[in-house]
Amino acid sequence: MTTIQAARPAGKLADGHEQPATVFQPIHFLYTYLHEAIRHELALLSQSLQLLLAGTSTGWPELRRRYIFLRDVYKYHSAAEDEVIYPALELEVANVTPSYSVEHEDEEHLLEEMVDLLLATEQSPTKENLLAVRQLSWRIQTTVTKHLAKEEAQLLPLLLTHIPPREQGGLVAQFLCCIPISTVARVLAWVKPHAAPADRAAIREALAGAVDDPLLCSLLLGWLEADEADGAGSDGLARPGSPSSPGSSGDDEAAAAARSEALRFDELQRLLGEVASCARRRCSRSGIASADLVASADALAAAMAGHMEAEERGVLPALERLCPRPEQRALLWAMVRAMPLRLLERFHNALRKELAELEATIATCQQRLETAAELADTTEVMQRLAARFQFLRGIYRAHSLSEDEVVFPALEGKKVLRNVSHAYTLDHEQEEMQFQTCSECLDRVMATGTLDSRRQRLAELACYYSGVRGSLETHIRAEELELWPLFAEHFPVAEQEHLVGLIIGRTGADVLTSLLSWVRGAMTREEEDAMMLSIRSAASSTAFDAARRYHDPKKGVLGCRHYRRAAQLVAPCCDRAYVCRFCHDEATDHVLDRYAVCEMVCMECSLRQPVAGSCSGCGTCMSRYYCKVCHLFDDDPGKAIYHCPFCNFCRQGKGPGIDSFHCMSCNACMSLELFNKHVCKEQSLKRDCPVCSDMLFESKHPVK
Structure with missing residues (x-):
């Protein structure tokens, strides 16, 4: 039971000073007592579910009825907030409530999903359904309790400060009016045990002064006075009306049709x-x-x-007639190009993918544990799980810091956007605690000494993680719906690029490289190009682009003036990256040993790694042709190349027997046209060309 100090009259304190009168704040009915009732019910539902899963109860229909009751009460609560309480608060303190409305949608969806899943489980209690019910229960409890805690930390103090008690009583009355008249008594009976008797009397007094309808006032006061048994209602609650979600449109002042549509x-x-x-x-x-x-x-x-x-x-034919294709492409790009700060939204897409894959990894570990003969058989898969979890936690922490220290202060710096980001900062704090809980649970999983205990601990981790995933997905969806439109409206592209520069400028090279490689995995090629364009534009005055050299800058073709390729060779002689051996030789006073190269740097994601035909980080193919002996990369689509084992070089051409052959006496590859037609000379090409002075044996061009 929660006790809030009820109203008391003014009087004298022991020291003779006046004791100010305190006025009971009716809004506590919604943000203290109702919240406590919801939390208490979630805890009871979790306990009941554990008994059902343990096989000590058969009350699936009753559990479903209780979830239906909670679903409907939560909808009444959300509808009252979205349509009554939040608008009243926004008149006093702007921008504090939109994210909570987005969260309401997700939470109502989760409760609806649970009701349907419980019905399916009641009809078919398969192992898969039982596991899904357990994980969804944790997700609901984590998501809803986090939402309630945020409201109490941010919204309740503002309501107490800016909304007078009499007006608060009116808000409580409007909440009760959102509930069908036939079910108000059950809801009040469910909430009453969480309020002290003195506070109930104060609520009755507040409602008596706020409800104008005598009959409704009499009913409400009667229900509050009745000493009904505590407990949940039944499944007979009527569904509330859906809150309105009005659309919006832009106003094209130049067109009468658009004005009419507005x-x-x-x-x-x-x-x-x-x-x-x-x-x-x-x-x-x-x-x-x-x-x-x-x-x-x-x-x-x-x-x-x-x-x-x-x-x-009318317009389309004129555009086709008056605008050349290059201008049309420019117009299209101007319309669809991404905002620089959509870089964070691309992070969200990658995060959603990672959240789903980590949950799948946990399921894989559970399957391996079911079939393992001994604990050692699960070591490798558990180590992969631990590494993946730590990676997720690390990148999310970096993302949260970027928002808290760069993005959110920029939003708050706009006068019209004050208070818009505080709820998301609270999200970050609670999500860090959720990650810590998961981390501690994972440590217990790794420390177990038997298969049975590891199975049990891993099942706990699956539930905790399900809650984390639900919480993060609700958070990032709210950011996309509320915050990103604000950037489009209030931040010019140049200002967005400045913020991107601040974000990447405070990110370590290794972290930035890992993030870029990871985010690319959830992108199309067009999205990758747009992201890199935003980053390069934000870092245009720096040396960031030095790692991305071009064979054809106008077309964005990576490489150097010698080769098209997406890889730089790390010279073992000086431990520096060069696009090719010729670039190295031109920039230094020594020659690169191509055979000694063992590392490369991907020019797409900047990851340094063992030399190979594709990047181990982002998966980019380095070139159409790659020789693992010479470490030659060439992406020229019109060039044929082969490796000659006798020259131990890569040569231009289609290969021996096709358009060339290797003469063993001359020890040289020659055009097939010279087969049986040339005069053999021992090591004839071990000399310089009299025309260009290139050493003939190492020439990039076939000998004619």
């Missing part, structure tokens, strides 16, 4: 709000409002279709 969007938004309000109140006008909404949506669709058809008839 007005139609405004009308659609108004009707959406009216339908949602009628649904909550079960108003008799619901049918008329719904019909008006459908008619408005149809009219908007027809107007937009007509607008686009008019553009296709």
Whole structure:
């Protein structure tokens, strides 16, 4: 039971000073008592589920009914916040609530998913369903409790400061009005045990002053006074009306059609709000409002279709006639090119992929443990799991620091965006604690001495990690829906590039290289190019691009003036990277031994690694042709190359018997046209060409 100090009159303190009167704050009903009831119910549901999974209970239908009750109460709570409480708070303190509305959608989806999964498990209690229920339960508990804690840390103090007690009572009353009249009593009975008797009396007093309808006020006060048994409700709760989610549109001032569409969007938004309000109140006008909404949506669709058809008839032919193809490509690129700070969103895509793959790795470990004969058989797969988890934690920590120290301060620096990022900073703090819990659990898994104990500990880790994944996915989705549009609206491209420069400028070389390689794994080629363009633009005044040399700068073809390739050779003689041996020889006073090369640097992701035909980090193919003897890379699509084992060089051509042959007497590769037609001379090519002075034996061109 939670106790909040109830109202008390003014009086004298022992030292003779006036004791100020305290006024009970009714908003505690929602942000203290209701929150406590939700947390308590989640804990009870988790305990009940453990009993079911252990086979000591058969109450699957009852568990599902309780989840239905929690789902519906949470929807009432979310609807009241999204449509009543958050708008009231935004009038006083801007930008603090949008992320919470996004989280409501994800949390309601998780609860809906659990209800469906419990029904499937009740009908078919397979091992897969039981495991899915357990993990989803942890995900719901982690995600919802994190959301409630954030509201209490950020929103509750603001509500207490900016919303007067009488207005708070009105907000509580509107929340209760969101609940169908037939179920209010059950919800209040469920919440009441978490409030002290004195606080219940204060709530009744606050509602009495805030509810104008005498009948409704009498009912609410009666339910609050009734001494009903505590506990969850049944599955008879009616579904609340869905909160409205009005769309928005831009206003093209140059076109009457676009202005008309903007007005139609405004009308659609108004009707959406009216339908949602009628649904909550079960108003008799619901049918008329719904019909008006459908008619408005149809009219908007027809107007937009007509607008686009008019553009296709008038604007498109003019563009085709007046704009050459290069200008058309430039226009298209200007329309679709990514903002520099979308680099963070690409990180999100890679993070989603990594989260899913780590969960799959945990499942693989569980399967290996089921079939292992002894603990040593699981060592390798467990080490891979530990390494993957530490990698995920490290990159997420780097991402969070970049946001907390660079991105969020930039947002808060815009006057109109004050307070917009605080909820995400709280997310980072709680997510770090969740990662720490997982890390400690993983340590226990690795320290176990028997197969049975390792199986048990790994099952615990799977549940903890499921909660982490759900929490992170909700967080990054909220950032994409709320924050990225703000960058497009309030930050010019140059300012975004400056922020990207700050982010990569404070990132270590090894970390940056690993991040770029990792993010590429979740991208298309076009997205990779856009990302590297953003980074190069942000670092245009630095030497960052030195690692990306070009064979053809205008076309973005990597390499040097000698070769097209995506690899640099690390010269063992001076431990520096050069695109090719000729570049090395031109820049130094010694010659590179091509056969001694054992390392290369990928020009796409800058990863230094053993020399090979493709990058071990980002997977980029270094060139069309690669010789592992000479360490020659050449990506020229019009050039044929082969390695001659007798010259021990790579030669230009299609190879012996096709367009060349190796004369053993001359010890040289020659054009096939000279076969049986040339005069053999011992080591005839061990001399310089009289025309160009190149040593004939090492010439890159075939001997004619």
